[in-house]
Amino acid sequence: MLLEALNVGFSYQKNSWTFRHIDLSVARGEIVGLVGPSGYGKTTLGRILAGYEKPLEGAVKLNGSPLPSTGYHPVQLVFQHPEKAVNPKWRMKDILHEGWNPDDKLLERLGIEQDWLRRWPNELSGGELQRFCVARALGPQTQFLIADEMTTMLDSITQAQIWQVVLDMAKERNMGILVISHEAPLLNRLCSRIIDISQV
Numbered sequence: 034m035l036l037e038a039l040n041v042g043f044s045y046q047k048n049s050w051t052f053r054h055i056d057l058s059v060a061r062g063e064i065v066g067l068v069g070p071s072g073y074g075k076t077t078l079g080r081i082l083a084g085y086e087k088p089l090e091g092a093v094k095l096n097g098s099p100l101p102s103t104g105y106h107p108v109q110l111v112f113q114h115p116e117k118a119v120n121p122k123w124r125m126k127d128i129l130h131e132g133w134n135p136d137d138k139l140l141e142r143l144g145i146e147q148d149w150l151r152r153w154p155n156e157l158s159g160g161e162l163q164r165f166c167v168a169r170a171l172g173p174q175t176q177f178l179i180a181d182e183m184t185t186m187l188d189s190i191t192q193a194q195i196w197q198v199v200l201d202m203a204k205e206r207n208m209g210i211l212v213i214s215h216e217a218p219l220l221n222r223l224c225s226r227i228i229d230i231s232q233v
Contacts, residue, residue: 034061034095034176034209035059035060035061035094036060036082036093036176037056037057037058037093037095038055038056038057038081038082038091038093039056039092039094040054040055040090040092041054041055041056041057041090041091041092041093042055043074043081043086043089043090051073051077053090054091054233055078055091056233057082057233059211060209061176061177062203062204062207062209063210064203064212064223064224064225065209065211065212065224065226066211066213066220066223066224066226066228067079067211067213067214067227067228067230068215068217068220068227068229068230069229069230069231074230075213076113076182076213079181079211079213080110081093082108082177082179083106083109083110083179084100084108085110095108105132105133105172107174107175107176107177108176108178108179109170109172109175109177110178111166111179111181112181113181113183114159115159115162115163115166116154116159118166119154119165119166120154121153121155123154124150124153125149125150125151125152125153125165126150126151128165128169129168132172133169133172133173133174135171135172139171142201143164143167143168143195143198144164144194145161145164145165145168149161149165159187160187160188160191163183163187163195164191164195167195171199171202175208176208177208177210178203178210179210179211179213180199180210180211180213180214181213182214182215183195184219185214185215210223212224
């Protein structure tokens with residue numbers, strides 16, 4: 034199973050491309066880093082690969098076919114700012130179960146306490162919210178995870194705990210991961226190869 038961007042281009046305004054002619058691939062079981070200067074569209078490319086945005090040129094393929102448009106998406110994206118990825122009017126239990134019903138073992142591994150399930154998003158810290166976003170993204174049908182600066186805003190202990198769970202799950206289930214980050218030490222530690230979007 035392969036996730037591919039094929040000659041992808043995107044623009045937010047006329048006569049000014051955010052990027053063009055992007056070719057990128059991530060295989061099942063592979064961890065790939067994506068770096069590049071600010072303004073080169075790393076986050077936008079991540080959104081395109083996850084199906085949140087449509088490219089103006091080119092295509093995104095999953096195992097040679099277009100991304101599915103219905104059902105639980107096999108490509109999941111975890112954003113840098115978790116507060117922007119949750120519904121503030123839902124309790125955390127409802128947010129967590131939006132895509133699937135994680136078991137207590139996964140919640141425990143991610144450090145999610147049972148009493149947090151009854152809380153509202155504004156009653157949790159950024160690190161606590163991000164744990165929920167990661168749990169929600171690790172559904173049984175997830176084949177690829179895109180981590181867009183997923184732990185940048187978190188303390189080092191929380192970062193290490195979340196990444197350990199993600200890496201364990203990726204190994205257990207042969208998931209592919211695209212890590213978007215400015216943190217060279219993190220990418221060097223996690224990734225088998227690193228792609229610079231400004232050089233693609």
